[in-house]
Amino acid sequence: MKFYITTPIYYVNDRPHIGHVYTTTIADIFARYHRLCGDEVFFLTGTDEHAAKVVDAAAERKLTAQQWADQNAQAFQEAFVKLGIASDDFIRTSQPRHKEKVREYVTELLKTGDVYLGEYEGWYDAGQEEYVTENKAKEYEFKSPVNGKPLVRKKEKNYFFRLSKYAGALLDLLDRQPDFVRPEIRRNEIVNRIREGLNDVPISRTGGGDWGIRVPGDDTHAIYVWIDALFNYLSTVDTGERNRFWPADVHLIAKDILWFHAVIWPAMLLALKRELPRQVYAHSFWISEGQKMSKSLGNFVDLEKIDSYVTNYGLDALRYFLASNGPMGINDSDFAEAKFVEVYNADLANDLGNLVNRTLSMVQRYRQSVPAATQTGLRADAEKAVAVYREKMQRLDLTGAIEAQRVFVTRANKYVDESAPWKLAKDPTHASRLDAVLYDLAESVRLLSCLVAPVMPGVAMRIREQLGIPAKLEALGEELKWGRLAAGTRVGTIAPLFPKKI
Ligand code: MSP
Numbered sequence: 129m130k131f132y133i134t135t136p137i138y139y140v141n142d143r144p145h146i147g148h149v150y151t152t153t154i155a156d157i158f159a160r161y162h163r164l165c166g167d168e169v170f171f172l173t174g175t176d177e178h179a180a181k182v183v184d185a186a187a188e189r190k191l192t193a194q195q196w197a198d199q200n201a202q203a204f205q206e207a208f209v210k211l212g213i214a215s216d217d218f219i220r221t222s223q224p225r226h227k228e229k230v231r232e233y234v235t236e237l238l239k240t241g242d243v244y245l246g247e248y249e250g251w252y253d254a255g256q257e258e259y260v261t262e263n264k265a266k267e268y269e270f271k272s273p274v275n276g277k278p279l280v281r282k283k284e285k286n287y288f289f290r291l292s293k294y295a296g297a298l299l300d301l302l303d304r305q306p307d308f309v310r311p312e313i314r315r316n317e318i319v320n321r322i323r324e325g326l327n328d329v330p331i332s333r334t335g336g337g338d339w340g341i342r343v344p345g346d347d348t349h350a351i352y353v354w355i356d357a358l359f360n361y362l363s364t365v366d367t368g369e370r371n372r373f374w375p376a377d378v379h380l381i382a383k384d385i386l387w388f389h390a391v392i393w394p395a396m397l398l399a400l401k402r403e404l405p406r407q408v409y410a411h412s413f414w415i416s417e418g419q420k421m422s423k424s425l426g427n428f429v430d431l432e433k434i435d436s437y438v439t440n441y442g443l444d445a446l447r448y449f450l451a452s453n454g455p456m457g458i459n460d461s462d463f464a465e466a467k468f469v470e471v472y473n474a475d476l477a478n479d480l481g482n483l484v485n486r487t488l489s490m491v492q493r494y495r496q497s498v499p500a501a502t503q504t505g506l507r508a509d510a511e512k513a514v515a516v517y518r519e520k521m522q523r524l525d526l527t528g529a530i531e532a533q534r535v536f537v538t539r540a541n542k543y544v545d546e547s548a549p550w551k552l553a554k555d556p557t558h559a560s561r562l563d564a565v566l567y568d569l570a571e572s573v574r575l576l577s578c579l580v581a582p583v584m585p586g587v588a589m590r591i592r593e594q595l596g597i598p599a600k601l602e603a604l605g606e607e608l609k610w611g612r613l614a615a616g617t618r619v620g621t622i623a624p625l626f627p628k629k630i
Contacts, residue, residue: 151382153213
């Protein structure tokens with residue numbers, strides 16, 4: 129099976145922060161999970177570069193727009209590599225491979241009449257480079273909800289996309305395929321907004337010098353940055369062998385950009401007669417120490433902050449925190465150091481780390497190598513955890529999958545306490561019982577090395593090295609079967625996985 133997952137492409141005018149890192153890390157986790165399942169995965173992230181404000185920001189620094197975009201795209205790329213993101217490609221909208229495709233798509237839409245030249249007047253948010261509907265403008269009191277600057281009344285000759293034509297088809301899609309937009313609340317929001325009616329949308333601009341992709345046949349207009357950007361998901365794979373990845377299985381985004389992904393994007397694909405993505409998943413937001421992150425507060429969890437977490441707790445612990453406590457649902461999550469330390473100590477140091485450490489130490493102390501055993505007291509719990517974990521991962525229910533793993537770790541730790549191997553070891557008549565308990569625990573640790581692998585790939589390898597099995601995992605279908613751990617496996621060098629923090 130193929131699995132194509134995308135993140136938004138990020139504005140090059142911004143510096144990478146925890147929001148960008150979050151979506152990309154979550155996508156990386158699902159990509160890794162599917163790779164482990166043996167799927168053919170394509171995981172795409174990248175940068176969105178043709179905003180008109182890139183030209184201004186570059187000019188302030190006496191750079192060309194391209195130079196400024198190059199610098200900042202590199203900052204994103206380097207940050208992602210450092211944070212263990214294994215994407216299959218990194219698309220930049222200023223790359224010729226993207227620009228050529230976008231011109232092809234727009235040429236086609238001009239031909240079918242789904243894109244036409246018209247005039248538009250409305251409330252414009254210059255900072256966001258987007259028009260706001262009359263209703264929204266009223267609700268915002270004619271000020272930008274992002275930077276508070278007044279919305280401006282703007283009138284321009286524009287190319288339009290005939291969005292109005294697709295309202296019925298979109299409602300139909302959301303009805304037949306309710307999972308097209310998740311979570312469900314977000315789907316319902318979209319359905320309600322479409323029911324209010326859809327207007328055609330402008331898809332070109334005239335400002336911004338020669339930065340951007342020209343409208344085919346009219347050099348005075350550039351394609352509006354959002355339209356240009358959405359096409360990245362298709363343009364990257366719309367070539368040769370890569371075509372087999374289309375349609376995308378998941379567009380992972382946050383709720384801020386749902387309208388573009390759940391309405392405009394599928395409508396454009398319908399107009400192009402292309403297959404539609406299978407799902408748009410919109411998560412919520414991280415706030416920072418109880419407050420919304422904003423430029424005015426200067427409280428972004430930025431790369432420097434992120435780096436300090438990696439240094440203090442390890443990259444895998446950061447990924448675990450993002451995955452287990454992140455805003456995958458409909459509520460925002462707080463990125464707070466106290467919470468981070470609490471989760472680190474409870475889930476990682478005390479639960480998982482302790483289970484691995486005490487299991488391997490006991491195997492080494494009492495038996496030198498993993499004993500042979502048939503009776504098992506943990507197998508049923510393990511199999512249940514594996515089944516729940518897999519089902520949740522398939523559904524993108526990351527918190528649910530991690531919860532299944534956590535429940536199993538708790539159960540296994542309890543099993544250690546209940547069976548008290550240190551007592552069994554004192555009495556030779558309990559030798560076979562001790563063998564069974566140690567095998568159960570060692571096999572559970574092996575299974576856990578597989579379950580944690582998508583979220584904590586480094587920890588998975590370290591668990592496996594300490595257990596004395598190959599660091600690299602085989603296909604999950606095989607790895608997740610109880611009983612794979614061979615008797616006689618010699619435990620390697622044991623070291624704590626998560627030193628406790630105060
Ligand atoms: N360039 C557009 C997207 C075009 S996609 C065809 C854009 N870029 S952005 O740089 O502003 O990134 C927005 C995305 O960053 C959000 O959808 C989300 O994935 C991530 N986040 C930005 N801030 C966030 C939080 N505070 N919390 C979680 N994720 C957020 O919009």
